[in-house]
Amino acid sequence: MRAVQRYKLRLERKRFLVRAWRKARELLLVADRTDDIRPSDVLCFVTLRNERIRLPYFLTYYRDRGVSHFIIVDNDSTDGTREYLAAQGDCSVWMSQGSYKRSRFGMDWLNALMRQYAHGHWCVVVDPDEFLIYPFCDTRPIPALTDWLDSSSIKSFGAMLLDMYPKGPITAQPYNEGQNPFDIACWFDSGNYMIERNWNYGNLWIQGGPRARLFFDQNPERAPALNKIPLVKWNKGYAFASSTHMLLPRGLNLVFDEWGGEKASGVLMHAKFLDTFTTKAREELQRKQHYANSHEYKAYHSGLNEDPNLWCKWSERYINWRQLEILGLMSKGNWA
Amino acid sequence: MSVGFVMMCHTALDRAAQVARHWAERDCPVVIHIDKRVAKASFDGLREAVKDLHNIRFCGRHKCEWGTWSLVAASQSGSEMMLREFPEVRHVFLSSGSCLPLRPVEELRAYLAARPRTDFIESVTTEDVEWTVDGLHSERFQLRFPFSWKRHRYLFDRYVEFQRNIGFRRKMPDKLVPHLGSQWWCLTRQTLSAILQDPSRKIYDRYFKLVWIPDESYYQTLVRKYSTRIESRSLTLSKFDFQGKPHVFYDDHLHLLRRSDCFVARKIWSKADRLYDTFLTDQDRGTVMAEPAPGKIDRVFAKALERRTRGRAGMYMHSRFPNPNWENGKTCAPYSVFQGFNDLFENFEPWLSRRLGTRVHGNLFDRTRARFAGDGDVYSGCLSASAALRDYNPERFLTSLIWNTRGERQVFQFSPRDKQRIAWFMAEDGNAQISVITGAWAVPLFNANKDFLTIRKQAAHLQKQEVDFIDILRRVQTRAEVRIWSLAEFIEEPMEHLQSILDSMGGPAVGRLTEAPRMVDLTGFGQFLQNLKNQGMNPHMMGDFPVELGGAQPKQDGTRPYLVR
Numbered sequence: 001m002r003a004v005q006r007y008k009l010r011l012e013r014k015r016f017l018v019r020a021w022r023k024a025r026e027l028l029l030v031a032d033r034t035d036d037i038r039p040s041d042v043l044c045f046v047t048l049r050n051e052r053i054r055l056p057y058f059l060t061y062y063r064d065r066g067v068s069h070f071i072i073v074d075n076d077s078t079d080g081t082r083e084y085l086a087a088q089g090d091c092s093v094w095m096s097q098g099s100y101k102r103s104r105f106g107m108d109w110l111n112a113l114m115r116q117y118a119h120g121h122w123c124v125v126v127d128p129d130e131f132l133i134y135p136f137c138d139t140r141p142i143p144a145l146t147d148w149l150d151s152s153s154i155k156s157f158g159a160m161l162l163d164m165y166p167k168g169p170i171t172a173q174p175y176n177e178g179q180n181p182f183d184i185a186c187w188f189d190s191g192n193y194m195i196e197r198n199w200n201y202g203n204l205w206i207q208g209g210p211r212a213r214l215f216f217d218q219n220p221e222r223a224p225a226l227n228k229i230p231l232v233k234w235n236k237g238y239a240f241a242s243s244t245h246m247l248l249p250r251g252l253n254l255v256f257d258e259w260g261g262e263k264a265s266g267v268l269m270h271a272k273f274l275d276t277f278t279t280k281a282r283e284e285l286q287r288k289q290h291y292a293n294s295h296e297y298k299a300y301h302s303g304l305n306e307d308p309n310l311w312c313k314w315s316e317r318y319i320n321w322r323q324l325e326i327l328g329l330m331s332k333g334n335w336a
Numbered sequence: 337m338s339v340g341f342v343m344m345c346h347t348a349l350d351r352a353a354q355v356a357r358h359w360a361e362r363d364c365p366v367v368i369h370i371d372k373r374v375a376k377a378s379f380d381g382l383r384e385a386v387k388d389l390h391n392i393r394f395c396g397r398h399k400c401e402w403g404t405w406s407l408v409a410a411s412q413s414g415s416e417m418m419l420r421e422f423p424e425v426r427h428v429f430l431s432s433g434s435c436l437p438l439r440p441v442e443e444l445r446a447y448l449a450a451r452p453r454t455d456f457i458e459s460v461t462t463e464d465v466e467w468t469v470d471g472l473h474s475e476r477f478q479l480r481f482p483f484s485w486k487r488h489r490y491l492f493d494r495y496v497e498f499q500r501n502i503g504f505r506r507k508m509p510d511k512l513v514p515h516l517g518s519q520w521w522c523l524t525r526q527t528l529s530a531i532l533q534d535p536s537r538k539i540y541d542r543y544f545k546l547v548w549i550p551d552e553s554y555y556q557t558l559v560r561k562y563s564t565r566i567e568s569r570s571l572t573l574s575k576f577d578f579q580g581k582p583h584v585f586y587d588d589h590l591h592l593l594r595r596s597d598c599f600v601a602r603k604i605w606s607k608a609d610r611l612y613d614t615f616l617t618d619q620d621r622g623t624v625m626a627e628p629a630p631g632k633i634d635r636v637f638a639k640a641l642e643r644r645t646r647g648r649a650g651m652y653m654h655s656r657f658p659n660p661n662w663e664n665g666k667t668c669a670p671y672s673v674f675q676g677f678n679d680l681f682e683n684f685e686p687w688l689s690r691r692l693g694t695r696v697h698g699n700l701f702d703r704t705r706a707r708f709a710g711d712g713d714v715y716s717g718c719l720s721a722s723a724a725l726r727d728y729n730p731e732r733f734l735t736s737l738i739w740n741t742r743g744e745r746q747v748f749q750f751s752p753r754d755k756q757r758i759a760w761f762m763a764e765d766g767n768a769q770i771s772v773i774t775g776a777w778a779v780p781l782f783n784a785n786k787d788f789l790t791i792r793k794q795a796a797h798l799q800k801q802e803v804d805f806i807d808i809l810r811r812v813q814t815r816a817e818v819r820i821w822s823l824a825e826f827i828e829e830p831m832e833h834l835q836s837i838l839d840s841m842g843g844p845a846v847g848r849l850t851e852a853p854r855m856v857d858l859t860g861f862g863q864f865l866q867n868l869k870n871q872g873m874n875p876h877m878m879g880d881f882p883v884e885l886g887g888a889q890p891k892q893d894g895t896r897p898y899l900v901r
Contacts, residue, residue, distance in 0.1 A: 139588035144605055151581055160654040191717025191740035194729040195652055204657055207728075213714070217722035227654055256655045260662045262647040265655030314718045328651040328739060334577050334644030336636050 009201075013248035016111060016239035019104075024112035026098035027073065031086040034071070034117050041068035042142050044124045045114060047106030049075040050283075051128040052084055053276065056178040058128045059088065065132075066141030067124060071117060073109045075100050092117075101288070107240045118234035122146040125244050126230050126268065129181070132159060133321050134231075134266035135332040142231075148335055149233070156247065157231035158255030159266035160329060163209045164188050164318065165273040165310035174275045181271035187315040188269075189213065190327045193226065201246045203227060203253035210273075210310040228268050229255055264333030267324050273310060339364055339441075339448055339522075340425035342414035344407070345433030346371035346400060348606035349378050352433035353385040356392055358616045362441040365391040365422040369410045372397040393417055403485050405544065407519070407551040412532060419529055426452060429522045434603040435572060436585075436615050444571075444599045448522070455527050455563045458517030458570045459556040476548040477514045478505045485548075506546075509539045517556040520572035520602065523563075530562040531555065573598035573630050575637045578645055583637055587611055592633050597626040650739055650767075652732060666765040667738040671746040672841060673768060675805075676776025678749045680823070681853040685709075688747065688853075691838065697748035700737070701730065701755045716740040723755075730758045738767070745841065752777050752801035763808045768816035770809060771837050774802055775823040775878025779856050782864045792871050802877055824879030830855065 037043065044067045051058075059070065070091040074082045075098075085093045096109060103109050114123065124132060124142070134145055134157070149157060164185040166173055173184045193208035204227050207216075212223035228244045232252065241248050257263045316327065324330045341359050343366060345352040356366045370379050386392045395417040398410040411430055418428050427448045437444070448454075462474045479499045483491040508514060523531075534540065540558065544550040559566060573596060575583040582603045585593060587610040593601055604611055647656045650668025658664075678684040678698070689696040689709070698707030705723050708715040715721070717740030719733065726733045738746055750770075762768045777798045781791050809818045819837060826833055831852060862881040869875065 136586070136588060140586050141607075143607065144586055147605065148584060151584070152579065158654050189718035191736045192719045192725075193653075193736065194725075194732045195654070195657055196729065197657065204654055206654055210718070212725060213718060213720045213722075216725075217720055218724050220722075220725045220728040256653075256657045257644075257647065258657065258659045258662065260647050260658045260664045261645045261656065262643050262651075262653075263655040265653070312714045312718060314714050314716055316718075328648065328653050331647075331653065331655050332640065332643065333655065334640040336583060336640035 009248060009250060012241070013237070013239050016108075016241065016248065017115065017237070020108045020111035020115065020239065023098065023103045023108035026096045026103065027094040027109060027112070028096065030074070030082055030093040030095050031091065033069070033090070033092045036090070037069050037117065037121075039120065040143075042066055042122045042124065042146060043068070043118055044070045044126065045072075045110050045118070046070065046126060046128060047073045047075060047100075047110060048077070048081065048128045049100070050077045050079045050081060050280075052077070052079045052081045053175065053177050054128045054181070054271075055081065055084055057180060058131075059091075060178075061131055062124065063090070065137065066143045071113055073106060073113065075106065105243060107243060111239050114234055114238075115236050119236045121234055122149075123232055123234045124230055125232070125240070129271045130161070130228075130230070131182075131269045131271065132230055132266055133269055133324065133330065134159070135264055135321060135325065135330065135335055137266075137321050145335075146231070146233070155233045156229050156252040156255055157264070157266065158227070158229050159231070159268045160193070160206060161209075161226040161228050161268045161270050162188050162324075162329060163211055163226075163270045163272065163310075165210055165315075167309075167311040167315070169309055170273050170277055171275045181274055182269060182318060185271055185273055186318045187311055188318060189314075190316040190329065194220070198246075201241065201248075201253055202250040203229075203246050204256055214310060229253065230268055231266075262331040262333050264335045265330050267321075267330045269318075338424075338426040338445055339429055340418045340422050340427070341366045341429045341431055342411060342418055343368045343431050343433055343435075344371075344400070344410055344414070345369065345382075346374060348433060349374070349382045350385070351604070351606050351612065353382050354612060354616060355431075355433075355436060356386055357389060358437065359441065360386070360389040360392050363391070364441055364445075365393075365418065365425060367393045367395050367414045367418045367421075369395050369414045370397055371410075372399040391422070393421055401484060401486065403481075403549045405547075405550050408544065408554045411551070411555075415528055416532055419525060419532070426525055427522055428525065428528050429571070429600070430520055431572065431600055432520070432602055434606065435520075435600050436602075436604045436611060437600050438573070438593055438596065438615055439599050440618065447599070451565075451567075453524060453526075454565045454567050455521070455523045455559055456567045456569065456571045457521035457523060457556060457559050459515040459559055459566060459568050460517055462514050462516055474514070475500075476516075476553065477508065479548070480504075480506065480546040481548040482546060506543070509543050510536065512540075512557055513560060514553060515556040515560055516553050517568070518570040518572065518574055519551040519555075520570050520574060520600075521555055521559075522571050523555070523559065527559060527563045531558045534558075571599045571628065573601040573628070573633065574603070575633065577637070578641050583640075585611065589633075590614060592636065596628065596630045596633050598628040598630055650735060652735055652739075665767065666761065667735050667767045669738055669742055669745070670767045670769060670842075671738055671748070672837070673748060673750050673762060673770045675750045675752075675771070675802075676773030676823070677771070679751070679776040679779045679856075680773055680826070681855055684853050685749065687851070690851075692745070692747065692841070694744055694747065697746070699751055699754050700734075700748045701726070701750065701758055703753065703755060706733075707749075727755055727757070730755065731761045734758055734761065752798040752805065756801060756805065759805050759808050763811065763814045763816050763818075766815040769837070769841065770816050771819040772806065772809070773821050773823055773826045774806060775799075775875065776826075777802065778823070778865070778868075778875060778878055779858070779861070782858075782861055783856065788867070788871065792868060792873050795868055795875060796873050799873075799875060799877055806877075822877065822879030824881055827855070827858070 044062050072085055072091055072093050074093060074095040082095055085091045100106055164182055165187050166185045167187055175184060189209045193206055196205045198205045205225060206227040207223040212220055216223035225245050229247055230244055239248050247253055341364060343356060345368060356368060360366050395413045398406045400406045400410055415428055479496060483495055485492050544554045547553060577583055584603050584605050585601055586605050587608050590611060646664050649665030685696045685698055695709035697709045700706045706721040706726050708721055713721050717736060719737055781795055862883045865875050865881050866883050
């Protein structure tokens with residue numbers, strides 16, 4: 001890699017940091033419990049809007065796996081999300097009425113908060129509908145994984161976004177608060193993923209799954225990216241470049257092995273396609289606050305109106321992480 | 337009282353205290369060495385925790401760093417204290433703060449009592465060691481290593497390079513033979529004291545101070561000088577990964593550890609409550625005295641190593657995306673590609689499917705859509721038939737298909753009419769079996785109801801495509817199993833050729849072909865080719881067809897034109 005290019009990326013990273021600092025002024029403190037954070041804690045960073053119904057399960061899920069503190073930016077929720085979070089003992093909450101789109105889909109806010117609170121911590125950065133599955137997640141908590149990553153001198157852990165969907169119309173089974181979303185949306189596409197290298201940032205670019213299969217079968221280049229790096233040992237100087245798909249400095253994006261071996265990796269199970277989705281899609285279409293002019297939501301909207309069934313006879317039913325490992329969607333690497 | 341433990345601790349002191357208490361309460365003296373860099377508060381905490389136990393001592397502290405002499409110095413201080421303060425100890429067991437006893441102390445004691453003069457220490461000559469990392473085998477002993485590998489890597493590397501360049505070599509003192517091995521040992525008082533009280537210890541120490549990772553060689557080398565009986569294995573179960581760092585055991589390893597029958601395991605994750613709770617309570621084993629058998633655990637970790645270094649062939653995912661030619665197999669299983677067969681034979685796919693007993697795809701790379709077996713919109717693994725999705729990344733489309741259908745051989749048709757980008761990939765894939773009847777693309781044109789000008793243009797285009805494909809297949813880099821016949825060649829002995837393809841597919845014996853696929857009527861094909869020639873196009877891929885086609889022409893009445901035996 002040429003020095004000029006390297007310097008460009010450095011400038012880009014600095015720009016993200018300045019931008020984060022600028023956008024941080026939109027943040028209003030709601031509940032600050034960051035004094036409780038101990039040096040070895042694993043933190044979880046989230047930006048969300050109107051996700052009240054999902055929160056109880058989401059928080060329990062990550063608490064059970066060893067996350068000690070949640071740092072959350074609420075983008076102007078109207079359904080009581082903020083009040084609910086502020087009442088939790090392990091959540092620090094900020095709110096922002098600024099534009100989601102113009103804060104680079106919340107990443108500027110998170111970059112700012114992470115720069116302040118995450119330095120030296122392992123951080124899980126997810127959406128409230130993303131659930132991290134990693135090797136041995138049924139028997140070992142996240143700190144076991146991060147301790148192992150530390151001892152292997154690994155700073156970031158990759159996971160592919162796996163879209164989960166129910167069988168039949170997605171509105172057929174309503175989601176109730178506190179319920180495991182994967183009791184309803186327990187199906188996934190096991191082997192239709194397209195992978196390419198992004199040489200500029202050193203990451204992989206993955207597309208595919210049910211969204212590509214159904215909504216983007218004529219223009220696959222617009223299909224949403226599924227590569228994610230949700231678990232990072234944060235440092236002040238780091239910045240998310242594009243959602244959690246890419247990080248800077250770019251060495252953090254090398255979560256895959258180039259020489260034939262497998263690195264340890266996980267899966268982010270995506271509980272997007274529940275009955276809550278149709279209203280969300282409608283709302284997002286009006287707000288026009290999502291990625292690429294909400295192109296994704298436009299595609300869903302037309303797709304879901306015609307035939308809201310993502311299931312097909314080749315869909316795979318989720319059992320456990322070992323199943324995902326056998327299917328080649330994640331790997332234990334040399335963690336045994 | 338026959339065994340005493342020297343514990344080397346630097347983190348998770350609460351766990352170390354727990355283990356030390358376990359041993360001490362069962363009448364085994366313990367000497368603890370605490371890294372000097374551990375904060376005073378934690379050190380005092382540990383002292384406090386084991387205050388009530390009279391047979392726990394703390395030895396002088398050293399600043400410990402991996403790969404340096406400090407670790408040996410620490411174990412020397414600990415061992416000296418052990419020998420001095422507990423004269424009744426017969427065996428000294430070196431362990432770390434993250435070790436965990438897997439079997440009751442009584443069993444270890446009985447085991448050692450039955451072997452009172454045996455030293456358990458892994459000690460192998462440098463030539464026989466294959467586990468060293470970084471390629472520093474014998475050079476560990478021949479060069480000087482004054483710089484820290486962890487903190488001053490640059491200086492470390494440069495200095496090694498420099499010494500190599502000038503041909504610097506150190507000599508072993510007293511013609512000792514260098515040996516290497518696990519740093520966790522269990523030595524008898526006699527041997528250990530002989531090493532520590534050796535009149536020339538100063539010379540040895542001075543030598544080993546500049547050896548690379550001396551804790552893996554100091555005792556291992558010197559023990560050869562004094563021991564009367566060496567069992568060259570460690571009583572501590574300790575596995576290392578490809579980076580040379582120890583594998584860690586977690587709660588879910590409980591059964592593996594229990595069945596291993598090893599005495600002590602390292603390294604245990606400090607928060608593995610279940611392991612600590614289980615193994616630190618007195619267990620009633622009631623079994624016969626078993627020899628340590630770490631075989632099962634070895635297999636688990638060997639698999640992990642294999643996975644990390646070679647991975648699963650033909651699998652592409654977000655943590656395995658090999659550079660070109662580093663795949664260890666571009667696809668995960670053999671598959672067969674037929675070009676021209678479904679042009680020449682009617683209903684070739686159903687026939688082949690019956691023959692092989694598997695599903696046979698149509699033209700997967702058809703321009704309009706992927707023609708999966710059964711003509712579905714979606715196939716195994718939810719692979720879409722959409723041409724746009726497939727052409728977006730045809731290589732991943734193919735590798736996914738082969739991966740998704742592991743255990744079932746994939747067979748599909750290819751044609752010059754299809755998208756050709758995948759040709760390179762298949763040609764370079766050792767799993768591909770590609771059979772081509774060149775010029776067969778002309779048969780559908782021959783039967784087509786189209787203007788001759790259109791036909792001629794198409795023929796020229798298809799021939800060009802096929803020539804390119806054949807060129808790719810004939811390159812030196814091609815690793816696929818390739819069979820190429822011209823149309824004329826093939827129809828002379830179609831059954832023999834088909835048989836040879838099916839035979840080389842392996843799997844359950846196909847047996848002789850009895851039912852033949854039905855060939856398209858080729859009456860007048862020679863004339864058709866001549867017409868093309870007359871129009872200025874040169875159809876050369878189908879071989880030599882006389883204008884009046886005779887012999888090879890199948891009869892029109894029978895449904896089974898060929899019956900071989």
